[in-house]
Amino acid sequence: MPSNESPIPSAPGKHTPASSSSIPPWVSPHLPSLLRVEHGPNYTSRALSLVDLPPGALFARITSPTAAKKAYTSVQAGRDLHIELNSDLVFINHSCKPKLVFDMRRWEVRVAGGGEGIRVGDELTFFYPSTEWEMDRGFECRCGEVCCRGWIRGAREMEESVLEGYWLSGHVGELLGERKLLIHLDDIQP
Numbered sequence: 001m002p003s004n005e006s007p008i009p010s011a012p013g014k015h016t017p018a019s020s021s022s023i024p025p026w027v028s029p030h031l032p033s034l035l036r037v038e039h040g041p042n043y044t045s046r047a048l049s050l051v052d053l054p055p056g057a058l059f060a061r062i063t064s065p066t067a068a069k070k071a072y073t074s075v076q077a078g079r080d081l082h083i084e085l086n087s088d089l090v091f092i093n094h095s096c097k098p099k100l101v102f103d104m105r106r107w108e109v110r111v112a113g114g115g116e117g118i119r120v121g122d123e124l125t126f127f128y129p130s131t132e133w134e135m136d137r138g139f140e141c142r143c144g145e146v147c148c149r150g151w152i153r154g155a156r157e158m159e160e161s162v163l164e165g166y167w168l169s170g171h172v173g174e175l176l177g178e179r180k181l182l183i184h185l186d187d188i189q190p
């Protein structure tokens, strides 16, 4: 049972309502009932939540990926695997205080743990270096958060002390661990 007892709208026509409330959308994640895309000028589209969910809850599954070349729309799903999401999940922007995590081992998107969860109308965001090891080009973040990290790059080029504060997808955690080991080996060599 979710700890959040507030009523959550069910996906239209998809579920049989339970006797006293409705089945929450994350049971059978159906994107049109979970997020709304707002298209702005100059590629400033963003995704807004249609649901309230507590920290750690499943938000959506990644169900329509295709292997792809690294691009500004792709997500890194493994050491040597980049995918296109082929869904409205692509409109989830970066933030230095993200609402969601992309868990590329489980192929699911969850509400970030430890925060306040998500509320209807919140902009949906994730921390791009949590999946991207390298980026062709960094970008100046304008998330507006107090903790904003400014210039955002792939995890490989971010300060380790910064990354430690974030949930990281499995391949990024592994690559960081290997890099640490290599640095350590360099240090102990005569």
Ligand SMILES: [Zn+2]
Pocket (backbone or CB within 6 Å): 095, 096, 097, 141, 142, 143, 144, 145, 147, 148, 149, 150
């Ligand atoms: Zn930022």
